[in-house]
Amino acid sequence: MFAIDLKSGLPIYEQLYRSVVNMVAAGGLEPGQAMPSVRVVAGQMGVNPNTVQKAYMFLERDGIIYSQPGKGSFVAEKSGAIKKQREQALIKLRGSLIEAMESGLDGEIIVGELKKLQLSRGEN
Amino acid sequence: MFAIDLKSGLPIYEQLYRSVVNMVAAGGLEPGQAMPSVRVVAGQMGVNPNTVQKAYMFLERDGIIYSQPGKGSFVAEKSGAIKKQREQALIKLRGSLIEAMESGLDGEIIVGELKKLQLSRGEN
Amino acid sequence: MFAIDLKSGLPIYEQLYRSVVNMVAAGGLEPGQAMPSVRVVAGQMGVNPNTVQKAYMFLERDGIIYSQPGKGSFVAEKSGAIKKQREQALIKLRGSLIEAMESGLDGEIIVGELKKLQLSRGEN
């Protein structure tokens, strides 16, 4: 249903959050589509309903989904998810760049890594 | 003495660990040099000795320092620790770069972030 | 629950660590199985939770178990840990054999020790 890894160390609600964001951004969840209910997700993934509820709360706060009382939760505009995903990617990237530079990795090596990845992705 | 920020959310022992690693990498602590004792660090930083002990334990485990009960703790050879640190930073950086590109962040934006960081670090 | 001997001189957390490693290696603890909680182990063995926590921390660091805050600790895949353990045992054994031979101990005496141990273990 959603991709979570119990061994990853990341809180499960955080993994659920990201999984939904990524699915909306990638088109796996269409805008307007009904989200599975908290209980269904919890049941199918063998996870505590409180945990799913927490993920949904943050998703709504960030405008990735919206809830209609009595009807359930629905997927919001795709653009919001994409924006959020980029924000998160950028924050993480900044952290990695700082660590890389603090460890003495040269700027050229970093740009080299980037170019290698661009090439490999361009060839896919 | 060492840089820690109680509000950062990161555990204190983890901040101490990183602070020492960075100082060794930057040459602020020379190989063979005596580290300030667990009790001294605890006293000067207003932190419990157990917390400092925990940081020192991880530092020894990772070969950054070595301890001699009864004598004190000493900075280990620089090369091993630094090399390991760079490896880890590079692996993390690759992951972030892939995520950034998958989220649609442009290569130019990424290089831009790198340049911003280089400037801010160069000006320090 | 786990085998510890307060008189042995070895730290309690180290004995707990070894006991768990041996049980996983011997199949007494199956991969994926839930470990008894830190508090339960502490209570049943008459030991402080911090001490058990320390053992669990090292077990997780070495990939013998993995922890999920809020859920519990679980036995990890068997293969990785065991393989590592064997490697370390073999390296240590080689060192001991060299020392034994250098000190003039005969090969037959060494094999005799091995057979004695095999007998005593086979009879358990």
Place this chain on the structure above:
Amino acid sequence: MFAIDLKSGLPIYEQLYRSVVNMVAAGGLEPGQAMPSVRVVAGQMGVNPNTVQKAYMFLERDGIIYSQPGKGSFVAEKSGAIKKQREQALIKLRGSLIEAMESGLDGEIIVGELKKLQLSRGEN
């Protein structure tokens, strides 16, 4: 003067003890020969006199050296040192064998290691 490794983790007095035992057993220190005084050893090795004193105390207790009040310490019979060395090697070997077997290493593998070492030493 004597072989000690500050990073080894073994107490220094224990390393001094072993170093003397090995030197007597190997003939580097002759029976009847005067041992360097505690102060000289401490001075030359940059070690606390208390530490050297402790090593000498155990060496005398185990009959490796003997002291003549007012004259100093002297190397005892070679046979005592050799016997002690073998004892220690055997104790260490037993520990390694137990660990090796607990980690699941087969008895044949262990004997194989022994034979490999015997061959390589026979060819030296």
Place this chain on the structure above:
DNA sequence: GTGGTCTAGACCACA
């Protein structure tokens, strides 16, 4: 004095 271990007990995020 120095590192290392341990107890007792508190508080936190997460489930």
Place this chain on the structure above:
DNA sequence: GTGGTCTAGACCACA
């Protein structure tokens, strides 16, 4: 309830 962090304070071997 569960793991994780932290304080306060004791005790030990070693130097």
